[in-house]
Amino acid sequence: METMPAGRLDVAAGRFAVEEVPVPEPGPGEVLIEVRAAGVCLSDAHLIDGSLRPLYLAGEKVTLGHEVAGVVHAAGPRLVGDWAPGRRVLLAAGQSCGVCPSCVRRRPCPRVLTRGVDYDGGWARYALAREDTLVPIPDGLPFEQAAIIPDAVSTPYAAVVGTAGVRPAQSVGIWGAGGLGAHAVRLARLAGAVPVIAVDPLPVARERALAFGADAALDPAAPDFTAAVLRATGGAGLDVALDVAGVPAVREQAAAVLGAAGVLVLVGLTHAPLTITQGTRFSYLGNQVRGHYGSGPGHIEELIRLATTGRLDLGPSVSGLVPLTEAPHAVERLTSGADRPVRLVLVP
Known part of the structure; x- marks a missing residue:
């Protein structure tokens, strides 16, 4: 079984560590993303210290990270779009639950799930993503800048x-x-x-x-x-x-x-x-x-256009690149307030 490093939070025990976990396999309508960059948010720190808790997490552990960009690695069955391997994408920070009466009727979901909170996120070498949460990014937009667009x-x-x-x-x-x-x-x-x-x-x-x-x-x-x-x-x-x-x-x-x-x-x-x-x-x-909470449909695409046309320079927003294995250090640096980084970005 192939494994990978992932930043895992044991919610019940309040313990965070980078662990080896199995590489997930994409199911119907899913794509496996090779993560190239993942932002470190204060919300991640609040999850670790227990001041923020998942609402809909199925188990006791979750891979953190809701700001993620990378390339398509493998595609599951029954996809609607063309997600060829190597395609550059960022992942929306959440998704509809897909099972409530509103989702069945194709209405706005009242219990939106957050990536890296209610289901596994992108502090890992690979991350699963439902097809409808993928957003293509152009070649000229660096992964570390694309990753922080959702949320930050x-x-x-x-x-x-x-x-x-x-x-x-x-x-x-x-x-x-x-x-x-x-x-x-x-x-x-x-x-x-x-x-x-x-x-x-x-x-x-x-x-x-x-x-x-x-x-x-x-x-x-x-x-x-x-x-x-x-x-x-x-x-x-x-x-x-x-x-x-x-x-x-x-x-x-x-x-x-x-x-x-x-x-x-x-x-x-x-x-x-x-x-x-x-x-x-x-x-x-x-x-x-x-x-106010999060962002709505179309906002991510609008920001990608602003960033790629030079209207919004996200280069100064990336305060540093940190290896995934040093995720605990990145969280400590963020919470200490010593240099007040805008965004630290983990690189698997």
Whole structure:
């Protein structure tokens, strides 16, 4: 039996390690992908520390990794498309469950499964993918840049252009300039937002946000924080505030600097309660809170076009390539916050 290394999480025991596992075989409608690059996300770290748990995982172990790119290695039976060996692809970060009444009726699935959470992901030499989750990528797009498009880029993209509906000349504040937040800065600028204000307690993150196109980068603990936001927005307050950190204090601070009809978009995930302290002000200004999760149909393809035409440079987003065998070190580097990488990418 042929085996391969894979980054496996024992969910019940809370133990993560790179182990040798059997190479999977593609079933009907599936393709076996030879992984060339797989992103390391803070969600992976949260799975390892137990603060995030799978909802639909069938067993006790799962191979992590929801940001994956590679080439077709082998195809299973009954495929609709032509997935010849060697074809370059990235994998969508999730898939419909395929068995619920909505899936049977070809309606939106209410229990979407996440790759590397609810079923095996791409921290491995090979990964299985259902045919409908494959997205072709052109030869000119490096694997490490393609891999991070699902989630690291597509989630803030969908938040900016979809959930928030950012329009040119609107003011946008982004709390958290890590992996998702740094891309939110770049994408808000691409959408025409002005000013784009990044908010992060770490100087290295604020410096990077400026390099990614922020017009201002503020320390949330600064005593003149509110005054600085008002100065940057001509006294009007923010049209859109994105909480990418998933921290209750961030949401309070962001809501307090919204302008008339301003929208707070919850991108970062947390189980903590949502509170609006200045409720009367929030209602008087007609503010809104909108939840956000992942990305929708077409967003990945749009980002591929933006990246391959030079409108969106993802080169600076890759903070380093790390061998798959050193996955635990990559997770530690991400969570330590020492250099606050945008995205580390595992290479099998």
